[in-house]
Amino acid sequence: MGCTVNDIARAAGVSRSTVLRALSGKPDISTETRDRIRELAATMKYRPNYIARSLTQGKTNLVGVITKPSLYYASHLVIESVEQGLLEGGYSTLLFISGPEREAEEQVVERLLKNRVDGVIAVPGAMTAPATYHELVETGVKLVILDGIIDELPAPQITGDNYKAGRIAAEHLIRLGHRKIAYLGIPTISTVGRDRARGVQEAFSAAGIPFEENFLEVAFNESAAEKRTAEILNAANRPTAILARHDIIARGVLRAIYAAGLKVPDDISVVGSGNILGSDMFRVPLTTINFPAKEMADQCVAKLLRLLAGDSLPSDITMLDVQLVLRASTGPPPKGL
Amino acid sequence: MGCTVNDIARAAGVSRSTVLRALSGKPDISTETRDRIRELAATMKYRPNYIARSLTQGKTNLVGVITKPSLYYASHLVIESVEQGLLEGGYSTLLFISGPEREAEEQVVERLLKNRVDGVIAVPGAMTAPATYHELVETGVKLVILDGIIDELPAPQITGDNYKAGRIAAEHLIRLGHRKIAYLGIPTISTVGRDRARGVQEAFSAAGIPFEENFLEVAFNESAAEKRTAEILNAANRPTAILARHDIIARGVLRAIYAAGLKVPDDISVVGSGNILGSDMFRVPLTTINFPAKEMADQCVAKLLRLLAGDSLPSDITMLDVQLVLRASTGPPPKGL
DNA sequence: TTGAAAGCGATACCAT
DNA sequence: ATGGTATCGCTTTCAA
Numbered sequence: 001m002g003c004t005v006n007d008i009a010r011a012a013g014v015s016r017s018t019v020l021r022a023l024s025g026k027p028d029i030s031t032e033t034r035d036r037i038r039e040l041a042a043t044m045k046y047r048p049n050y051i052a053r054s055l056t057q058g059k060t061n062l063v064g065v066i067t068k069p070s071l072y073y074a075s076h077l078v079i080e081s082v083e084q085g086l087l088e089g090g091y092s093t094l095l096f097i098s099g100p101e102r103e104a105e106e107q108v109v110e111r112l113l114k115n116r117v118d119g120v121i122a123v124p125g126a127m128t129a130p131a132t133y134h135e136l137v138e139t140g141v142k143l144v145i146l147d148g149i150i151d152e153l154p155a156p157q158i159t160g161d162n163y164k165a166g167r168i169a170a171e172h173l174i175r176l177g178h179r180k181i182a183y184l185g186i187p188t189i190s191t192v193g194r195d196r197a198r199g200v201q202e203a204f205s206a207a208g209i210p211f212e213e214n215f216l217e218v219a220f221n222e223s224a225a226e227k228r229t230a231e232i233l234n235a236a237n238r239p240t241a242i243l244a245r246h247d248i249i250a251r252g253v254l255r256a257i258y259a260a261g262l263k264v265p266d267d268i269s270v271v272g273s274g275n276i277l278g279s280d281m282f283r284v285p286l287t288t289i290n291f292p293a294k295e296m297a298d299q300c301v302a303k304l305l306r307l308l309a310g311d312s313l314p315s316d317i318t319m320l321d322v323q324l325v326l327r328a329s330t331g332p333p334p335k336g337l
Numbered sequence: 338m339g340c341t342v343n344d345i346a347r348a349a350g351v352s353r354s355t356v357l358r359a360l361s362g363k364p365d366i367s368t369e370t371r372d373r374i375r376e377l378a379a380t381m382k383y384r385p386n387y388i389a390r391s392l393t394q395g396k397t398n399l400v401g402v403i404t405k406p407s408l409y410y411a412s413h414l415v416i417e418s419v420e421q422g423l424l425e426g427g428y429s430t431l432l433f434i435s436g437p438e439r440e441a442e443e444q445v446v447e448r449l450l451k452n453r454v455d456g457v458i459a460v461p462g463a464m465t466a467p468a469t470y471h472e473l474v475e476t477g478v479k480l481v482i483l484d485g486i487i488d489e490l491p492a493p494q495i496t497g498d499n500y501k502a503g504r505i506a507a508e509h510l511i512r513l514g515h516r517k518i519a520y521l522g523i524p525t526i527s528t529v530g531r532d533r534a535r536g537v538q539e540a541f542s543a544a545g546i547p548f549e550e551n552f553l554e555v556a557f558n559e560s561a562a563e564k565r566t567a568e569i570l571n572a573a574n575r576p577t578a579i580l581a582r583h584d585i586i587a588r589g590v591l592r593a594i595y596a597a598g599l600k601v602p603d604d605i606s607v608v609g610s611g612n613i614l615g616s617d618m619f620r621v622p623l624t625t626i627n628f629p630a631k632e633m634a635d636q637c638v639a640k641l642l643r644l645l646a647g648d649s650l651p652s653d654i655t656m657l658d659v660q661l662v663l664r665a666s667t668g669p670p671p672k673g674l
Numbered sequence: 675t676t677g678a679a680a681g682c683g684a685t686a687c688c689a690t
Numbered sequence: 691a692t693g694g695t696a697t698c699g700c701t702t703t704c705a706a
Binding site for chain 1: 452
């Protein structure tokens with residue numbers, strides 16, 4: 001298998017130490033022996049064993065990345081940006097996907113700890129006990145939270161402005177004249193859900209629209225959204241607009257609307273969230289909220305690399321701006337409503 | 338930081354060996370000391386150092402996964418399936434994304450080797466020297482190739498049937514009556530490109546349609562496809578159908594067609610490939626070719642796990658079936674053409 | 675300029 | 691049933 005420093009030392013007839021000096025480019029070695037050893041190492045295809053190195057240096061140059069399945073989240077954007085940034089910073093990515101039907105985050109964190117990762121970037125799930133992340137920090141692992149907020153966590157956190165996302169989506173519909181708006185929303189047990197709901201609620205109450213009765217929770221998948229929407233459409237006094245927690249939900253909403261023979265936005269308006277790939281090419285291009293996923297990921301990596309370099313950073317929350325992406329799925333409510 | 342076996346031994350007043358026996362659940366230890374040590378380990382939050390363990394066992398339980406940016410490929414599906422499968426098999430995923438504007442695969446492989454991964458799953462890029470993968474195998478790393486073919490590589494390979502993909506897409510258009518079809522295709526230097534082109538070519542020649550003059554290469558991005566399509570539409574004797582190498586390319590094609598004020602499929606038909614998320618919700622739902630990404634990934638993991646378990650597998654090519662997904666973007670050519 | 679030795683944390687094997 | 695010791699491959703420190 002891979003040859004070791006000892007093999008080279010033996011082959012060169014020198015000691016381990018000399019080989020190390022030659023390969024690491026340190027002084028205190030004659031140019032000739034250095035070149036000779038380097039050449040030998042190359043022909044013998046010597047590759048330093050990072051595992052062994054990690055052991056002596058107490059540093060693995062590994063960063064754990066925990067994220068969710070892309071069904072629920074634009075993970076691919078995050079994963080790609082993060083992996084690239086970490087690699088450029090000299091770290092390799094140990095990836096874990098955690099989600100409802102996947103290994104729980106607690107388990108994943110335990111694994112990362114055993115693998116002695118130097119740092120972790122985590123996109124927290126809605127259900128994760130904050131203690132999990134506190135554990136990481138206490139163990140001395142550098143941590144940055146991406147796209148979520150863990151209360152009182154002594155670590156930098158980066159998130160999109162969920163409050164604003166809810167507010168501007170709702171305000172957009174209100175400005176168009178809608179008064180009866182259904183919000184297919186996120187459970188408010190998560191910070192994301194709370195902030196989003198608060199944004200919607202404040203926009204509603206500013207316009208005198210009741211919130212509670214218009215807030216409906218749906219499971220996070222397209223077909224659940226489709227079924228729920230069908231019910232909504234059948235109900236008396238149906239809404240003139242639907243505000244979906246995510247573009248994936250909006251897909252289900254649109255399906256149900258088309259199936260009912262209604263037109264978007266003439267009969268009913270739809271707003272999504274996330275600006276997923278393809279949302280601009282929908283049969284009716286979707287009005288949605290854009291989250292700067294790549295920028296969030298980049299800032300996250302930048303912070304982690306600074307922490308890993310030994311800098312100390314404030315454990316603050318960085319909230320990045322979101323924008324309304326105005327497309328064709330929203331318009332004024334139908335006349336007479 | 339993390340406490341070690343030695344710390345526990347000292348705290349318990351026993352030797353390292355005894356601690357190990359207690360924790361590993363081996364025999365030759367009294368129940369009382371075992372329980373006492375286990376309890377102690379729990380309160381001291383002992384976590385075995387996998388790095389150190391790897392060193393003694395010559396096995397890291399790490400698998401390197403090399404894939405491409407999702408812009409070019411449905412990487413997220415692959416990544417998720419693979420990560421899950423590996424985790425269930427007891428391995429963690431060391432992820433690397435390699436692509437045109439990313440670190441080259443040669444570099445990535447070198448890194449994986451230094452990290453002493455036990456196995457590798459690689460989605461090969463079009464430009465990678467086969468030697469890179471041979472190196473892996475020679476070094477004793479278990480390897481399975483996913484969604485690509487490296488000639489003469491002594492490792493199992495899994496791919497979609499690219500020949501069939503090209504053939505059935507072309508045949509579908511021919512059956513509808515098209516005779517002038519532009520193929521916005523893949524460079525034929527890759528095996529994928531060769532197979533795909535061969536499929537299209539055979540369908541064409543069976544129908545007496547010339548291939549060379551209808552084969553156009555485009556850079557793999559939406560706007561390049563849009564520009565190229567605009568040129569195609571402006572040319573004299575424009576095609577009645579466009580066969581795109583990928584749904585992403587098809588997006589650009591559709592944009593250009595809409596911009597030219599033409600209708601799909603009335604004026605021109607479009608076939609994509611890949612069945613990406615959202616292609617079913619396009620303004621005109623896209624007829625495309627479905628590749629069983631998840632199944633490919635699953636089979637890939639299954640094979641790698643067997644290799645890692647010590648089984649020897651034939652170095653064959655597993656080709657999974659692809660299907661035409663018939664949607665609304667294809668129809669008969671306009672009358673008189 | 676070069677070599678020797680200790681140690682990182684866990685493990686396997688031999689000795690008691 | 692328990693303890694001691696060598697080893698994995700590399701790094702660091704001290705000695706020659």
